[in-house]
Amino acid sequence: xxxxxxxxxxxxxxxxxxxxxxxxxxxxxxxxxxxxxxxxxxxxxxxxxxxxxxxxxxxxxxxxxxxxxxxxxxxxxxxxxxxxxxxxxxxxxxxxxxxxxxxxxxxxxxxxxxxxxxxxxxxxxxxxxxxxxxxxxxxxxxxxxxxxxxxxxxxxxxxxxxxxxxxxxxxxxxxx
Amino acid sequence: xxxxxxxxxxxxxxxxxxxxxxxxxxxxxxxxxxxxxxxxxxxxxxxxxxxxxxxxxxxxxxxxxxxxxxxxxxxxxxxxxxxxxxxxxxxxxxxxxxxxxxxxxxxxxxxxxxxxxxxxxxxxxxxxxxxxxxxxxxxxxxxxxxxxxxxxxxxxxxxxxxxxxxxxxxxxxxxxxxxxxxxxxxxxxxxxxxxxxxxxxxxxxxxxxxxxxxxxxxxxxxxxxxxxxxxxxxxxxxxxxxxxxxxxxxxxxxxxxxxxxxxxxxxxxxxxxxxxxxxx
Numbered sequence: 001x002x003x004x005x006x007x008x009x010x011x012x013x014x015x016x017x018x019x020x021x022x023x024x025x026x027x028x029x030x031x032x033x034x035x036x037x038x039x040x041x042x043x044x045x046x047x048x049x050x051x052x053x054x055x056x057x058x059x060x061x062x063x064x065x066x067x068x069x070x071x072x073x074x075x076x077x078x079x080x081x082x083x084x085x086x087x088x089x090x091x092x093x094x095x096x097x098x099x100x101x102x103x104x105x106x107x108x109x110x111x112x113x114x115x116x117x118x119x120x121x122x123x124x125x126x127x128x129x130x131x132x133x134x135x136x137x138x139x140x141x142x143x144x145x146x147x148x149x150x151x152x153x154x155x156x157x158x159x160x161x162x163x164x165x166x167x168x169x170x171x172x173x174x175x176x
Numbered sequence: 177x178x179x180x181x182x183x184x185x186x187x188x189x190x191x192x193x194x195x196x197x198x199x200x201x202x203x204x205x206x207x208x209x210x211x212x213x214x215x216x217x218x219x220x221x222x223x224x225x226x227x228x229x230x231x232x233x234x235x236x237x238x239x240x241x242x243x244x245x246x247x248x249x250x251x252x253x254x255x256x257x258x259x260x261x262x263x264x265x266x267x268x269x270x271x272x273x274x275x276x277x278x279x280x281x282x283x284x285x286x287x288x289x290x291x292x293x294x295x296x297x298x299x300x301x302x303x304x305x306x307x308x309x310x311x312x313x314x315x316x317x318x319x320x321x322x323x324x325x326x327x328x329x330x331x332x333x334x335x336x337x338x339x340x341x342x343x344x345x346x347x348x349x350x351x352x353x354x355x356x357x358x359x360x361x362x363x364x365x366x367x368x369x370x371x372x373x374x375x376x377x378x379x380x381x382x383x384x385x386x387x388x389x390x391x392x393x394x395x396x397x398x399x400x401x402x403x404x405x406x407x408x409x410x411x412x413x414x415x416x417x418x419x420x421x422x423x424x425x426x427x428x429x430x431x432x433x434x435x436x437x438x439x440x441x442x443x444x445x446x447x448x449x450x451x452x453x454x455x456x
Contacts, residue, residue: 024241038245158194
């Protein structure tokens, strides 16, 4: 990234190749919408280019990337606040067709869909720590750097997020 | 263990559960948690539930991004590169990539390097004045533009001064603040307004605008001459004030002339006498 900052914009291609999947994964689990996530990946990389001078090289590139990505998620959430729609599981079922899920029993599939919906109903604050920890496999230390808080605060947040998720998920199971 | 102690111990154990799931507990925390779990069935059940949920979460699939995303990214990168001015470091990086890495060879390669650097220096010498001339051209363009702006303001002001509406004329006078060095047309127009405008407010504002340009000898002279032409007591007093402010000794003669005028307002008379005292 420091090379990009110094003017070698071609190096951005390398960064894209290395990180776009991870970034897409984060944005997908934050938005539950693959199309919007692709748009957001594009926006994050655009902002990296535009604001490359703000990358100091002190923290890691990954931390900086998540900083930008979180802002893009917030911006996009504000934009779609009124027309908020949760992406339906059926929408992406074709996209992941052939994946490990295809052969699994229907019930399991429904459970996962419900869990995903429960995740989508979490507050953004709780959702992001779970996504970072579970899907992005970031350590608490890294999450703390991204969120600019202490590791202890991250632990408490993950704990609360898990409790909230359990509550929502179990409720939806009972109401099935 | 009392109930309170137990609930505190449970609370602390549950806070450690996420760390247990991600295997991020320190050895001491882990030992403490294990010890607590061994004797607390509630927390054990909680751990099992959390573990199940945690595993299920991982099973939620993440779709792969579509192939169009890569295409869009590279298109964006190209557009960005095309619109961004090439930063100097790129030139440096290119230069470095042209120059083969310095080997441990003898004098030959070093001499070649020396000559190359000399060439680069001469090149930069040729290149720099070009940069400066571009700057000069840019500056000239800006100068031309600001001159044109000034002319436009003057034109607008002059035509507005002719407007029958007093409000418009007031606006015209206020424009003069934006005009830097006024040319003689503007000064003349302002003096004419000062002496002949039917509206006393317009005349007062004009006087204010002219007082700000009193460093111009034409303006000073016009102001002195205007003294005997003003009939409104308001204008006479305001002009007298300006004369004191400018310490304009040439105004003494017209001021005395005004005092001799018949039917002069008593207040104005006192003011004029005071002004004459202050100036002489």
